[in-house]
Amino acid sequence: MADGLGRRLVAPTPVVPPPAEDPVRGRRVVVAGAGISGLAAAEVLVAHGADVVVTDDVPARLADLPAGARAGEGLPEGTELVVSSPGLRPDHPLVDAAAARGIELIGEPELAWRLGAASASPPSWLVVTGTNGKTTTTSMLAAILAAGGHDSVACGNIGLPVVSAVAAGHRVLAVELSSFQLYRSPSLRPDAGVVLNVAEDHLDWHGGMDAYAAAKARALTGRVAVGCVDDAWSATLLSAAPAPLRVAVTLGEPGPGELGIVDGVLVDRVFGTPGETVELVAAGVVTPGGAPGLTDALAAAALARAHGVTAEAVAAGLGGFTPGPHRCETVGTVGEVTFVDDSKATNPHAADASLAAQQGRPVVWVAGGLFKGASVEELVARRAPGLRAAVIIGTDRSEIVAALARHAPDLPVVEVESGDDEPMTTAVRRAADLARPGDVVLLAPAAASMDQFRDYAHRGRAFAEAVAALPPAPSSPGREAATEASR
Numbered sequence: 001m002a003d004g005l006g007r008r009l010v011a012p013t014p015v016v017p018p019p020a021e022d023p024v025r026g027r028r029v030v031v032a033g034a035g036i037s038g039l040a041a042a043e044v045l046v047a048h049g050a051d052v053v054v055t056d057d058v059p060a061r062l063a064d065l066p067a068g069a070r071a072g073e074g075l076p077e078g079t080e081l082v083v084s085s086p087g088l089r090p091d092h093p094l095v096d097a098a099a100a101r102g103i104e105l106i107g108e109p110e111l112a113w114r115l116g117a118a119s120a121s122p123p124s125w126l127v128v129t130g131t132n133g134k135t136t137t138t139s140m141l142a143a144i145l146a147a148g149g150h151d152s153v154a155c156g157n158i159g160l161p162v163v164s165a166v167a168a169g170h171r172v173l174a175v176e177l178s179s180f181q182l183y184r185s186p187s188l189r190p191d192a193g194v195v196l197n198v199a200e201d202h203l204d205w206h207g208g209m210d211a212y213a214a215a216k217a218r219a220l221t222g223r224v225a226v227g228c229v230d231d232a233w234s235a236t237l238l239s240a241a242p243a244p245l246r247v248a249v250t251l252g253e254p255g256p257g258e259l260g261i262v263d264g265v266l267v268d269r270v271f272g273t274p275g276e277t278v279e280l281v282a283a284g285v286v287t288p289g290g291a292p293g294l295t296d297a298l299a300a301a302a303l304a305r306a307h308g309v310t311a312e313a314v315a316a317g318l319g320g321f322t323p324g325p326h327r328c329e330t331v332g333t334v335g336e337v338t339f340v341d342d343s344k345a346t347n348p349h350a351a352d353a354s355l356a357a358q359q360g361r362p363v364v365w366v367a368g369g370l371f372k373g374a375s376v377e378e379l380v381a382r383r384a385p386g387l388r389a390a391v392i393i394g395t396d397r398s399e400i401v402a403a404l405a406r407h408a409p410d411l412p413v414v415e416v417e418s419g420d421d422e423p424m425t426t427a428v429r430r431a432a433d434l435a436r437p438g439d440v441v442l443l444a445p446a447a448a449s450m451d452q453f454r455d456y457a458h459r460g461r462a463f464a465e466a467v468a469a470l471p472p473a474p475s476s477p478g479r480e481a482a483t484e485a486s487r
Helices: 035-047 093-100 108-117 136-146 162-166 179-183 209-220 232-240 292-307 311-319 348-356 376-384 396-406 423-434 457-470
Strands: 027-032 051-057 081-084 104-107 124-129 151-156 172-176 193-196 225-228 245-249 256-260 265-268 278-282 329-334 338-340 363-367 387-392 413-415 440-443
Touching: 027 035, 035 051, 035 081, 035 162, 035 172, 051 108, 081 108, 081 363, 081 387, 093 104, 104 108, 104 151, 104 179, 104 265, 108 162, 108 179, 108 440, 124 136, 124 209, 124 292, 136 151, 136 172, 136 292, 136 311, 151 162, 162 193, 179 209, 193 209, 193 232, 193 292, 193 396, 209 225, 225 232, 225 292, 232 245, 256 292, 256 311, 256 457, 278 292, 278 311, 292 311, 292 338, 338 457, 348 363, 348 376, 376 387, 376 396, 387 396, 396 413, 423 440, 440 457
Parallel strands: 027 051, 027 081, 081 104, 124 172, 124 193, 151 172, 193 225, 225 245, 245 256, 338 440, 363 387, 363 440, 387 413
Antiparallel strands: 256 265, 265 278, 329 338
């Protein structure tokens, strides 16, 4: 099947009803991966009476397991179920071994879904996915639910494992799910789910855009499917969703059955009385602002309204919301140059929004890392005219340096060798030298961080620390010339 844009659509995996009885009691279960979600899964599995073995490619991680779980290797005899970590690739030997022996392999959110569905009072799941904006939207949703007095918690890819949230007995779950997690959640059927956007990311893991989009589409298999239709991929997935109620979100004026913006106010034309326009909150009080922040707010409002939350609670939750760190966060101003940390911009789509949000101010762009199969060509072609200069870091820096040379051959570009001591310190110093008063030095890497940092937060902290260490005013702003820049 293809949409009007000629893209091939992959139908979501049919919903599989969960078992009515405890799905793990008395079964031998292997938990593959001793990270946060794996250890949480092991603890809950033991509490449910499963025989639990935990494996990990790094044996040192098996030193401190939950009571009742034991360390192991591979798939011990009698294994009936495997619960995998999100990052366990489809081509991992353990995945192949489980398939060869006919052993079901699921992710931790799928385990949480099955345990919750088999309980006496299953929780409501409100699921958020997309290439970008997941954490902001999930956090906004949690703030709205709290403002409405609901027993709720944010969980999933945002930090708290879903299985822990289910075990704690919370009634409403604001669940952030990545494509990895959705890929291994075949029976998940949320009360409401949203796909914010779909852009190139994790293609090395999924093998291509079709498979990546199909994983995201699993968020739309429940009672209410929400799609941010200003994004072409999200609109396409929404149109193909099997949900009984499909809700569009747009930054424009909404039609019937949509949420959008009218005269600077976020409005709902879905969940009120037929034909009613329900005012939710003034766009000017939403933080972060701009198109990405307003889209996230509308998506969070749609999920909350689908759960029956009042317009007053939406207004209170969004009005009091502040975004987390490393999301277009100003970390300093030195010599009239503003330094902005958007380390969470871990792919080209996110970096594009971050650069657009600078509202015409010249930008010295700090970028680079691991691109995970994504292309930076379109991003560079679109945003190069707004750049003062670029400082490129990370393993895959040659890709972005080459793109800048093609689309902005006269732009000063500094390439920070990955072997340099304190690469972020070097990058910030060079960026400060290139900037002029009124400019923005923007960390929007367009890439993952694990080549040089533990995670995006570590990268963001390194940026902020390097800014704090700058002298009161950079000497000779703009003194770096294109002839001095290394490509």
